[in-house]
Amino acid sequence: MFxxxxxxVLTLFSVPCVHSANYLIGAGIYDxxxxxxxVNMMGYAMLGQLTNGIHLRLFSRAFVIADAQNxxxxxxxxLDACMGSQSIKLEVLKKLKGIYGSLYTAENVAISAxxxxxxxxxxxxxxxxxxxxxxxxxxxxNVIVDGIIESxxxxxxxxxxxxxxxNNGTLLEAxxxxxxxxxxxxxxxxxxxxxxxKQFVLLKMVDEQGHxxxxxxxxxxxxxxxxxxxGLVSGDNKGYASFLMEQYMNGNGTIPGQGSFVAAFAQxxxxxxxxxxxxxFCADTGxxxxxxxxxxxxxxxxxxxxxxxxxxxESTAIIARKQFEKALELYSSASVPxxxxxxxxxxxxxxxxxxxxxxxKTVHTCPSAMGKSFAAGTTxxxxxxxxxxxDTKDDPFWDIVRNLLHDPSExxxxxxxxxxxxxxxxxxxxxxxxxxxxxxxQLLRVGQFVIAPVPGEFTTMSGRRFxxxxxxxxxxxxxxxxxxxxxxxxxxxxxxxxxxxxxxSVQRYEGGSTIYGPHTLNAYIDHYKKMANDLATGHPTxxxxxxxxxxxxxxxxxxxxxxxxxxxxxxFGDVNKDVNGSYKANETVVVQFWSGNPRNNYMTNxxxxxxxxxxxxxxxxxFRTDAFWDTKFHWAHxxxxxxxxxxxxxxxxxxxxxAGSYRISHFGYHKPLFExxxxxxxxxxxxxxxxxx
Numbered sequence: 001m002f003x004x005x006x007x008x009v010l011t012l013f014s015v016p017c018v019h020s021a022n023y024l025i026g027a028g029i030y031d032x033x034x035x036x037x038x039v040n041m042m043g044y045a046m047l048g049q050l051t052n053g054i055h056l057r058l059f060s061r062a063f064v065i066a067d068a069q070n071x072x073x074x075x076x077x078x079l080d081a082c083m084g085s086q087s088i089k090l091e092v093l094k095k096l097k098g099i100y101g102s103l104y105t106a107e108n109v110a111i112s113a114x115x116x117x118x119x120x121x122x123x124x125x126x127x128x129x130x131x132x133x134x135x136x137x138x139x140x141x142n143v144i145v146d147g148i149i150e151s152x153x154x155x156x157x158x159x160x161x162x163x164x165x166x167n168n169g170t171l172l173e174a175x176x177x178x179x180x181x182x183x184x185x186x187x188x189x190x191x192x193x194x195x196x197x198k199q200f201v202l203l204k205m206v207d208e209q210g211h212x213x214x215x216x217x218x219x220x221x222x223x224x225x226x227x228x229x230x231g232l233v234s235g236d237n238k239g240y241a242s243f244l245m246e247q248y249m250n251g252n253g254t255i256p257g258q259g260s261f262v263a264a265f266a267q268x269x270x271x272x273x274x275x276x277x278x279x280x281f282c283a284d285t286g287x288x289x290x291x292x293x294x295x296x297x298x299x300x301x302x303x304x305x306x307x308x309x310x311x312x313x314e315s316t317a318i319i320a321r322k323q324f325e326k327a328l329e330l331y332s333s334a335s336v337p338x339x340x341x342x343x344x345x346x347x348x349x350x351x352x353x354x355x356x357x358x359x360x361k362t363v364h365t366c367p368s369a370m371g372k373s374f375a376a377g378t379t380x381x382x383x384x385x386x387x388x389x390x391d392t393k394d395d396p397f398w399d400i401v402r403n404l405l406h407d408p409s410e411x412x413x414x415x416x417x418x419x420x421x422x423x424x425x426x427x428x429x430x431x432x433x434x435x436x437x438x439x440x441x442q443l444l445r446v447g448q449f450v451i452a453p454v455p456g457e458f459t460t461m462s463g464r465r466f467x468x469x470x471x472x473x474x475x476x477x478x479x480x481x482x483x484x485x486x487x488x489x490x491x492x493x494x495x496x497x498x499x500x501x502x503x504x505s506v507q508r509y510e511g512g513s514t515i516y517g518p519h520t521l522n523a524y525i526d527h528y529k530k531m532a533n534d535l536a537t538g539h540p541t542x543x544x545x546x547x548x549x550x551x552x553x554x555x556x557x558x559x560x561x562x563x564x565x566x567x568x569x570x571x572f573g574d575v576n577k578d579v580n581g582s583y584k585a586n587e588t589v590v591v592q593f594w595s596g597n598p599r600n601n602y603m604t605n606x607x608x609x610x611x612x613x614x615x616x617x618x619x620x621x622x623f624r625t626d627a628f629w630d631t632k633f634h635w636a637h638x639x640x641x642x643x644x645x646x647x648x649x650x651x652x653x654x655x656x657x658x659a660g661s662y663r664i665s666h667f668g669y670h671k672p673l674f675e676x677x678x679x680x681x682x683x684x685x686x687x688x689x690x691x692x693x
Contacts, residue, residue: 078265126592338447
């Protein structure tokens with residue numbers, strides 16, 4: 001018999017052997033893909049960027065952590081979505097109260113997002129963010145809320161004794177700074193080796209026997225590997241990294257969302273951090289863009305960041321795989337146990353006029369406003385017209401346009417200086433508020449590890465200053481010397497960007513999008529230090545007034561699906577273009593079906609397609625669905641007037657696919673006029689995958 005210590009050492013992904021569990025842990029995952037057609041994507045603010053199919057399904061990943069006595073708990077949720085929002089959290093809390101009473105509340109539930117720019121939009125409750133969707137999209141909100149509830153329910157039901165381990169490391173070549181000229185204005189830059197965070201922080205969760213329950217990691221990089229020409233729903237680099245980790249832990253070929261191990265690649269201080277690691281270049285000349293303004297011949301439209309790959313799909317895969325490989329390395333070597341209480345603090349913070357002292361001087365925040373440089377966009381997604389980054393000048397034409405909406409007061413202009421205000425959102429309330437004025441702030445503690453959910457996108461240096469201030473406050477109040485603070489970005493509320501005071505003065509895109517004025521960062525630091533002290537000393541944080549729930553006053557836009565049709569002599573699910581007879585590795589199978597609108601049924605926790613493999617017993621086995629990386633489901637009307645549409649399904653065959661007989665099936669719902677949608681399906685001819693000579 002092996003000595004017990006050798007058993008521990010030799011076990012795959014071993015953890016230090018323990019005799020008792022420190023925590024109760026549960027993990028859950030649920031589909032939140034939503035409307036995969038005709039809905040504006042959230043992130044790039046492009047009117048014409050509508051969903052038209054699926055590359056990767058989107059998921060809500062929930063983790064419930066309680067102390068061993070089951071007295072205190074919190075739920076951390078990571079969404080494959082552009083951002084968390086007050087509308088989402090407020091609706092989730094209503095439903096959780098109906099199921100669990102007072103067990104899950106605003107204080108102990110955090111809803112964070114990975115910041116993919118390739119998911120359906122229209123779910124935020126403020127006007128500015130629904131403009132490109134031409135209104136609120138209840139379809140988007142409802143599927144996200146329902147998916148969060150189901151993932152939390154699953155995590156709650158799976159709660160079991162276990163232990164948590166912590167690890168961190170450095171991940172290179174997966175992110176760069178897209179606004180380096182602004183970063184250089186920070187006087188503390190000399191304290192750091194890189195102008196973006198390369199820190200990769202991971203929590204490993206296992207049961208009493210050391211078997212994996214799940215993992216959460218935090219790494220700062222934008223979800224913009226997929227660019228603004230994309231129409232396929234995708235979790236971008238973090239969504240694909242989660243897919244890779246879950247496939248590895250649950251077994252390759254496991255249907256995504258159905259395995260027991262849940263892996264969240266959560267977001268951190270990504271504000272000025274891009275995955276387009278080759279830099280920004282002019283599309284017309286191939287030369288680097290202007291360093292200070294990110295322009296080409298004085299205009300921003302042609303300046304674009306370039307990823308590490310030959311196209312957006314390859315770039316997404318490269319950045320995702322780097323995160324996956326680092327996560328696997330840190331997960332397998334994680335050995336520092338997390339020990340100590342489970343606790344949390346939360347407060348709603350009114351950012352319209354938050355006053356505090358900085359170096360003996362009283363300063364305050366401002367009602368929200370967006371600067372002209374915000375409209376210039378970034379190298380990940382350039383804006384339009386004649387806006388440029390690093391622009392603090394007034395423009396008579398745009399000032400007239402702005403004033404037609406709302407002329408900012410003299411006090412507001414002074415408060416936001418040197419920002420040149422384009423949209424005075426904090427003073428605009430018709431038809432309802434344009435941006436958040438009250439934000440949701442929070443701290444979650446498990447032992448010496450503290451998660452700081454924040455309501456926006458902190459830049460690199462903002463995040464560094466914030467983490468340092470919170471960690472120093474915790475330690476000064478009695479926290480362990482090995483305590484760790486991580487920022488969970490885009491959580492609970494979306495209140496845009498948070499730059500340093502120095503970066504704000506430069507007014508790049510991030511500065512123009514820092515909505516509460518130049519003292520925004522220091523206001524958050526001041527407030528979170530108070531919450532951190534309360535957390536460390538065991539004092540309650542005073543409760544404040546929650547923001548209004550505006551869901552019931554939203555103005556919806558998307559027109560309903562009236563009807564679907566097909567050409568005379570055809571049926572829904574009939575093949576329009578069939579497969580070839582055989583394929584080899586590195587070839588792509590393409591088949592096309594007469595279809596119905598994907599909005600008729602989102603096929604939640606199901607699929608619009610299957611690739612099926614013929615077994616030796618003559619039965620067909622599902623080999624792929626629309627949640628796999630190597631499949632694509634694309635939908636388009638052939639005639640919007642007639643209601644006819646086609647679904648094009650493709651499957652990229654790689655060298656790991658076994659030889660054999662396969663077929664592709666398409667599933668969906670079609671809507672007869674004045675009737676409820678009805679299911680249909682269709683199947684391609686059988687084809688062979690052959691081994692290359």
